[in-house]
Amino acid sequence: MDFELDDEQTALRDAVRRLLASTYASIDGRRAATAKAPGWDEGMWGRLAEMGVLGLPFTEEDGGMGAGPVEVALVAEQLGRVLAPEPFAEAVVLACGLVAAAGSAEQKEHLLPGVVDGTTVAAFAHFEPGAAAGTPPRSVTATQDGDGWLLDGVKEPVLHGAQAGVLVVSARVDAGGTDRTGLFVVATDAAGLDRVDYPTYDGIRAARVTFASTPAAPLGAAGADASDVLALVTAHAQVALCHEAVGAMATALDLTTEYLRTRKQFGVPLKTFQALTFRAADMYVSLELARSMALWATLVLADGDPDAAVVAATRAVVQTSAAGRHIGQEAIQLHGGIGMTAEYAVGHYTTRLTAIDQLLGGRTAHLKALADHVGEYDVVDPLAV
């Protein structure tokens, strides 16, 4: 087992870090980028495309870079460190990941190049109002209509759903009395498609997307159940988000320790008070444990066994979720009032960590998934997954 980056990976990390620093060196960068459409910096998106970042997870055959989960993780962590609003995990790893994993050769050829070169952004319409995390699609249904398929129902929230140039949609397919999960591609000018855009509390955009007999093309073979591929690609996106969270937590801790060193009360720096420095130490413990788990989950993804990948992502979410809450809460508390302000950076980190946690599905749901199978093995062996 080895957690070291090779030279190319180190170079990629450093290059992405430098690029992001050009726009997001301070929180003002995020503020400016999220203040106007599409909710991220289009110039930055283009430069990430030029660097090959938007094609990292895809094979060279599909027009990608042929890199893997490790490279994806490096990028995600750097985005998290500076709270860059570019939807890398959501658009590239998740939405396009589904196209790459489930799409036909023709669909991949049609959709992926535009994504990789940054001209089209994809969104995955999956969450349904009121549905618990991790549940299959219920309220959006797909029905066969001659040669084609029609979608009906509401997806919400769909991250950057109104900005996307192509939608990947999950839907319930009635297959003779039993439900299947289907994946579909919907063009943004399709009939009966309605998108209502709004901001989220962490400053990005989401939409309510309504389908009314909206024509859709099945992703890959029509009628096939997509549960497994959805689970696997979701695992990849979750682990990427965990790394984004690790990056955000690292900065939240940095900001906090810096504040403890410089802020004075009672005539002395706050770091004089052990009640505070011990809490910072506990934040560090949470961060390092979450980082270890996210790195390991990345290695399990790279190893290739899909069932192991899903479980590893689940464990990473459980750890990240707890760490994100802990560090996010303590970062604000140790800053005092200024941590509450929109003006100052640290609160934005807590805000984003909260959103990531919700998007990941939260600790309870993932813990339940683990608990359901806890009787099936003796010990968890990280080396023999």
Added chain:
Amino acid sequence: MRLRLSEADAAFREEMRAFFTTQVPERIRSVVAERRELSKDDIVETQRILNAAGLAVPAWPAEWGGRGWTSLQKHIWHEEMQLANVPAPLAFNTSMVGPVIAAFGSQEQKERFLPATANIDIWWSQGFSEPDAGSDLASLRTAAVRDGDHYVVNGQKTWTTLGQYGDWIFTLVRTDPDAPKKQMGISFLLIDMTSPGLTVRPIKLIDGGQEVNEVFFEDVRVPVANLVGEENKGWTYAKFLLGNERVGVAPVGSTKSVLARAKQLAKDRLDDPFVAARFAELETELLALELTALRVVANSADGKPHPASSVLKLRGTQLQQAVTELLVDLAGPGGVASGADDTSAVPQWARVAAPRYLNYRKASIYGGSNEVQRQIIAGTILGL
């Protein structure tokens, strides 16, 4: 980055697993598995088996029995030993005084002590803490005054673990009460526990057991030849020792092993979602700790403890304690039957659950308390 062990390391792991599970008597390993108390003989017998196979002191210098293993191999050795419920070699011998003598002792001391220490022909006790010197160890007062070719030692040590079995005790003593800094007047002295004037008195702990002692020194005469390294440099050697101590204290394998056994015992309770969730949670937390240990192992250059090893001590003892708590909860009211003998209708594991839980409150106190570990993290890592 790579998930799998290299072929060589995987083979090494198999070799360790095979040795520990076949060469150490089941009789002894079951004592550990059932969380009963190991006897002195159990510990000595095991260590001699390991030593004969070159597995007692792999981290020592090669000429004294070390194996020149990589950090990862040492980690695997330690983990597999714990997973197989093999009692670890006596830490006082193999991770504390042995490495100090090997690094700082005279040739004569090495020859006299190291083979006997590896083979536990000498049982060492650790005489550092005093009634008024705990976390603030450097404030220790036990005095050694030079008298010809002897030191005359007066004072008291306390918390001496298994001192009732001790043949020798390695101590920190004050040799220069006038040193400008209290750390500068301390020496590292080896003392024969049969010396006249040395007495050992047991301290009973809350679980009813007797594993620690007070050790009193009244005009105990110790040959100057038993001074390790230089006079008044003892603090340097102690810091070296405590650094080693911290590396071995993330008891991942043994905690995993206890948790696995708890799961077996609770098999018919796992359909209770709250019980199942506690297992799932602890397993996940332990996995994160184990992975962090692997990261630290990979980054610790030649024996120097990585600062993040404080994370391992802090989190490792928290989880060790959390698993002992889980067993208390699983045992329920039957757990109070701790004094019943084996004719009891309450199973053995349930009877020992609470005493073990109480006993393991120690884990976050010794070896640098968890507050001290937080202090190290805040100071050394976070620069606070």
